[in-house]
Amino acid sequence: MPSPVAPASPATPTAPGRSVRDRILDAFEDLLAEHSERAATLEAVAARAGVSKGGLLYHFASKDALVDGVLERFAADLERDVEHMRSAPDGPVSYFLRTSIPSDNRLERVIVAIARLAQASDARASDALADAQRLWLSELEAVVGDRMVARTIMLIGDGMYYNSALLPAANAVLRDETDVQQLIALVERLSARD
Amino acid sequence: MPSPVAPASPATPTAPGRSVRDRILDAFEDLLAEHSERAATLEAVAARAGVSKGGLLYHFASKDALVDGVLERFAADLERDVEHMRSAPDGPVSYFLRTSIPSDNRLERVIVAIARLAQASDARASDALADAQRLWLSELEAVVGDRMVARTIMLIGDGMYYNSALLPAANAVLRDETDVQQLIALVERLSARD
DNA sequence: GTCTATAAGTAGATAGAC
DNA sequence: GTCTATCTACTTATAGAC
Numbered sequence: 476m477p478s479p480v481a482p483a484s485p486a487t488p489t490a491p492g493r494s495v496r497d498r499i500l501d502a503f504e505d506l507l508a509e510h511s512e513r514a515a516t517l518e519a520v521a522a523r524a525g526v527s528k529g530g531l532l533y534h535f536a537s538k539d540a541l542v543d544g545v546l547e548r549f550a551a552d553l554e555r556d557v558e559h560m561r562s563a564p565d566g567p568v569s570y571f572l573r574t575s576i577p578s579d580n581r582l583e584r585v586i587v588a589i590a591r592l593a594q595a596s597d598a599r600a601s602d603a604l605a606d607a608q609r610l611w612l613s614e615l616e617a618v619v620g621d622r623m624v625a626r627t628i629m630l631i632g633d634g635m636y637y638n639s640a641l642l643p644a645a646n647a648v649l650r651d652e653t654d655v656q657q658l659i660a661l662v663e664r665l666s667a668r669d
Numbered sequence: 670m671p672s673p674v675a676p677a678s679p680a681t682p683t684a685p686g687r688s689v690r691d692r693i694l695d696a697f698e699d700l701l702a703e704h705s706e707r708a709a710t711l712e713a714v715a716a717r718a719g720v721s722k723g724g725l726l727y728h729f730a731s732k733d734a735l736v737d738g739v740l741e742r743f744a745a746d747l748e749r750d751v752e753h754m755r756s757a758p759d760g761p762v763s764y765f766l767r768t769s770i771p772s773d774n775r776l777e778r779v780i781v782a783i784a785r786l787a788q789a790s791d792a793r794a795s796d797a798l799a800d801a802q803r804l805w806l807s808e809l810e811a812v813v814g815d816r817m818v819a820r821t822i823m824l825i826g827d828g829m830y831y832n833s834a835l836l837p838a839a840n841a842v843l844r845d846e847t848d849v850q851q852l853i854a855l856v857e858r859l860s861a862r863d
Numbered sequence: 864g865t866c867t868a869t870a871a872g873t874a875g876a877t878a879g880a881c
Numbered sequence: 882g883t884c885t886a887t888c889t890a891c892t893t894a895t896a897g898a899c
Contacts, residue, residue: 495882511790513707517875528876530883538875593835594788596705605836612842623851626842630828631821633842637831638824641787642799648806648820648827657817665859689864710892722894724865732893 496534499524500544507588508640512595517541542592546603549585553607556582560614567618568628568666569659571611575632576655577639577647587640608633619666628662690728693718694738701782702834706789711735736786740797743779747801750776754808761812762822762860763853765805769826770849771833771841781834802827813860822856 493501502523506515517538521531535541556574563570577583586607592600608629615625638648649655687695696717700709711732715725729735750768757764771777780801786794802823809819832842843849 511788513789516873518873526882527884529878529885532876533882536876590835591788594705594785595707598837601836608836608842623848623855626848627825627852627855629842630825630832632828633832634824634827637835638827641784641831642795642802643792648802648823654817654820658821661817661821661859665855711894712892720864721866723867726894727864727866730894 495524495526495530496544499526499531499534500541500548503541504545504585504588507591508584512591515591542597542599545585545588545592546599549589549603549607552582552585553610557610557614560611567614568662571615571628571632572655572659572662575635576649576652577635577644583636583639586636590637590640621666624666627665631658631662689718689720689724690738693720693725693728694735694742697735698739698779698782701785702778706785709785736791736793739779739782739786740793743783743797743801746776746779747804751804751808754805761808762856765809765822765826766849766853766856769829770843770846771829771838777830777833780830784831784834815860818860821859825852825856 499520503515503520506519506523517531518528520541521528524531535544560567560570565573574580574582586604589600589603593604611632612625612629615628616622619625619628635649649658693714697709697714700713700717711725712722714735715722718725729738754761754764759767768774768776780798783794783797787798805826806819806823809822810816813819813822829843843852
C-alpha cells in the first residue's frame with residue numbers, strides 16, 4: 476500500500492492537494508481581489524471552484540459563511556506574517572514596506588479581498604482590517620520607538636495596498652523594488668532621527 | 670424685473686438653492702460615501718433626494734449617467750482644490766496633508782464615493798482617481814524637488830483617505846489636528862533634507 | 864416634470880433527485 | 882456530496898397616466 480493518506484480523495488481533484496472547501500475560498504478571494512465584490516456571486520464562485528451552486532452551498536450554507544471562511548484563514552495568515560516580520564533579517568520596518576509593494580503573494584490578495592468586503596459595508600471585514608493594523612503598528616512601534624514615525628510608516632503601507640486595490644496597475648505611485656528600496660532608505664533616515 | 674435668472678425654478682425647492690439634479694447627485698454621493706456602492710440603489714437615491722424613481726430617471730436616464738454626473742462635478746471640485754493647494758499660506762505639502770485628515774468637507778466625501786465606485790469595478794471612476802493623483806503629485810513634486818519624497822507624501826495622504834473609507838472611525842491611525850501637525854513637521858524634515 | 868405600475872433580469876437560498 | 886430546478890426578493894429600466 477502507498478501510504479495511508481486521504482481516505483476518499485484520489486490525489487489531485489483539480490488544484491493540487493487542496494480540499495473543495497479551500498478551492499471555494501480561493502475562488503471567492505480571487506474574484507473579490509481581481510474583480511469586485513459584486514462580481515463574486517455564488518454562481519461565479521462556484522464556477523471558478525469547479526462545483527455547482529448547490530455544491531458550494533453544501534460546504535458554505537450562505538454567503539456570510541463564505542465571508543467567515545475567508546476571515547478565519549486570514550487570521551492564520553496574519554499571525555504567520557507578524558512572525559516573519561519580527562524575525563526578518565532586514566528588520567520589521569523594511570519587511571513591512573517591502574511586503575506592501577503590489578505583488579502576487581497570498582497575504583496581499585486576501586487583504587485586497589477583505590478590503591473589498593469592508594467597502595461593501597461588511598463590519599466583520601472592517602474589524603479584521605483594523606485588527607491587522609493594530610498588530611502591525613505595535614510591531615513597528617516596538618522597533619521604531621517614536622509613535623508618530625511608526626504611524627507614518629503604517630500610512631505609507633496602507634497607501635500602497637489600497638492604491639493597488641483601487642487603481643489600474645499602471646498608475647501605481649511606486650512601481651518596483653528599486654522605488655521601494657529608496658522609500659525604505661528615506662523612512663529609515665526618518666526613524667533614525669528621533 | 671428682478672434680474673433674468675432661472676426662468677422656471679422659484680427659489681428653494683427643498684435644499685437651499687440646489688437644483689433637483691444637484692440634490693440627486695448629493696444623495697447618490699451620500700449613500701456611496703456613508704454606506705456602500707450596493708446601498709446606493711436608484712430607489713434609495715430617489716428617496717433621499719425626495720423624488721420618485723421615475724422622477725430620478727427623468728434627470729438621469731441610467732445609473733451610468735448618475736456616475737457621469739458625479740465624475741463631472743468632481744473634475745470641477747478637483748480643479749478648485751489644486752488652486753487652493755497652490756496658493757495655500759502654509760504651502761502645498763502642509764495643505765495636502767491637512768486636507769487628507771478625515772473630516773466632513775465635500776471634496777473628501779466625493780473622493781470616498783468615487784473610490785467606492787472604483788472598487789465596484791467602474792473603470793471611469795478608477796481613471797478619475799488616477800487623474801487626481803497625478804495632479805496632486807505634480808504639485809507636490811514642484812515644491813518638494815525630490816521625486817521620491819513627493820511620492821511618499823502622496824502615499825501618506827492616500828493611506829489617510831482610504832483608511833477613513835474602510836475602517837470604523839475609531840480606528841484611524843491619525844486622530845486629530847495635533848497628530849497631523851506632528852506628521853507635517855516630520856514630513857517637512859524629510860523634504861528639507863535632500 | 865413627476866408620478867405609479869410593471870417588465871426583464873439577476874441575486875441568494877431551498878428542495879429534492881441521484 | 883454534488884447536482885438541477887425552482888422560489889423569492891431585489892434592481893435597473895420602460896410605459897404611460899397626470
